[in-house]
Amino acid sequence: MERSLAENGSSGTYGSSEEEMSITKGPWTEEEDSVLFDYITVHGEGHWNSVARYTGLKRTGKSCRLRWLNYLRPNVRRGNITLQEQLMILDLHSRWGNRWSKIAEHLPGRTDNEIKNYWRTRVVKQAKQLKCDVNSKQFRDTLRFVWMPRMLERIQAQASSSAQAQTTLVSNVQAHSDPCGGATATATASASDAGFLSEASSAVDVHAHSLSDSGASYSLMGGGSWCSHGAEEGYGRVWEERNNGYSEIAGSGFGGVDMWTEENICFLQQQLADDF
DNA sequence: AAAAACATCAACCGCGCAATT
DNA sequence: AAATTGCGCGGTTGATGTTTT
Incomplete structure (x- = not known):
């Protein structure tokens, strides 16, 4: 518990000054997932550092990328490794x-x-x-x-x-x-x-x-x-299902x-x- | 029944390379 | 040519769930 919170570590890429320099960390909420999902549906992958600017998400580009790759991306499989x-x-x-x-x-x-x-x-x-x-x-x-x-x-x-x-x-x-x-x-x-x-x-x-x-x-x-369905129009919920x-x-x-x-x-x- | 120990996994961090300015 | 920015990788951490004592 000693470290974490605040901390900028990475460069101050976003925002010139401290309009909103609070960065959310930790588990993603369904709303965040939904926002990110929509963003990528429209803009495609990449440009991770623009996500926060466009969507208002208080997440770093890195965090968004990771969330997409490991969770939101269509056809990603988790658990039950055969x-x-x-x-x-x-x-x-x-x-x-x-x-x-x-x-x-x-x-x-x-x-x-x-x-x-x-x-x-x-x-x-x-x-x-x-x-x-x-x-x-x-x-x-x-x-x-x-x-x-x-x-x-x-x-x-x-x-x-x-x-x-x-x-x-x-x-x-x-x-x-x-x-x-x-x-x-x-x-x-x-x-x-x-x-x-x-x-x-x-x-x-x-x-x-x-x-x-x-x-x-x-x-x-x-x-x-397993890989066949889903994919297109899904928000976080669809995902869980x-x-x-x-x-x-x-x-x-x-x-x-x-x-x-x-x-x-x-x-x-x-x-x-x-x-x- | 409660606490402690352990297991799992999502998410973070720093680093290095590549592309861009 | 140098500095900055973006991205991806691999290592590590910590919250949460599960099992053991």
């Missing part, structure tokens, strides 16, 4: 590191902020719990050769149970045994880099066009269903599967122990 998405985040992060916006480009509707949050609240947290450095080779290898294949299994299981059982396609990246049992085949590098995700694609409908670092574009299953829709859909099947269960973590732990 297994496929989780897998993708892990995969892309393994090659690009903390390049959140770049990673986000490959996850339709997801924002860099959300991906970053996911990484910090799940992956980093997990590493900590295992007393690992997230960036250590040990941890990263384990993610890649143990965790991700395991995720893939889940995805495949999901896919075959939800659709009808088709393709058995148990890929060769299958390091399995009972949770926490011993005996785990260390699943060494049967998947070299681009290997196993593209393999997944056939089974799971994750279309990755050869995941070479250039441009991998995936289309996630289920993705189509839409979101509830998401949660419901996601909750009933595809999304929100939590990989970070005790069982799985236990398994991870085992692997780490082995490797060391």
Whole structure:
């Protein structure tokens, strides 16, 4: 509580003098959302620093931009990160590191902020719990050769149970045994880099066009269903409705599967122990 | 039932690069 | 050529909700 409030920090761009130098911070209200939404509907994106001037909003350009990108923008998706998405985040992060916006480009509707949050609240947290450095080779290898294949299994299981059982396609990246049992085949590098995700694609409908670092574009299953409606004439309220829709859909099947269960973590732990 | 500890996520900040003046 | 402004990124914080004690 020590800092914050007032504070201009950034340059005094707006206003010559102090006509209204009070800048609103914190959560956005529905009214503000509505004003911003209308402004962008008319003027388009960009020119963020003009928003306050035109609309009377007492927000910085930065704040407006962020609100638009992370919340108001049509088709933005929040919450219930699917297994496929989780897998993708892990995969892309393994090659690009903390390049959140770049990673986000490959996850339709997801924002860099959300991906970053996911990484910090799940992956980093997990590493900590295992007393690992997230960036250590040990941890990263384990993610890649143990965790991700395991995720893939889940995805495949999901896919075959939800659709009808088709393709058995148990890929060769299958390091399995009972949770926490011993005996785990260390699943060494049967998947070299681009290997196993593209393999997944056939089974799971994750279309990755050869995941070479250039441009991998995936289309996630289920993705189509949510992005279709809304968009045009919506104010904040419409938004909430839409979101509830998401949660419901996601909750009933595809999304929100939590990989970070005790069982799985236990398994991870085992692997780490082995490797060391 | 209340408090404390923890988890999540929206929003802020500073920095650096690019475009404009 | 230098200064100013705009923008986007990545790291971090804090309010709120949830779980544990």
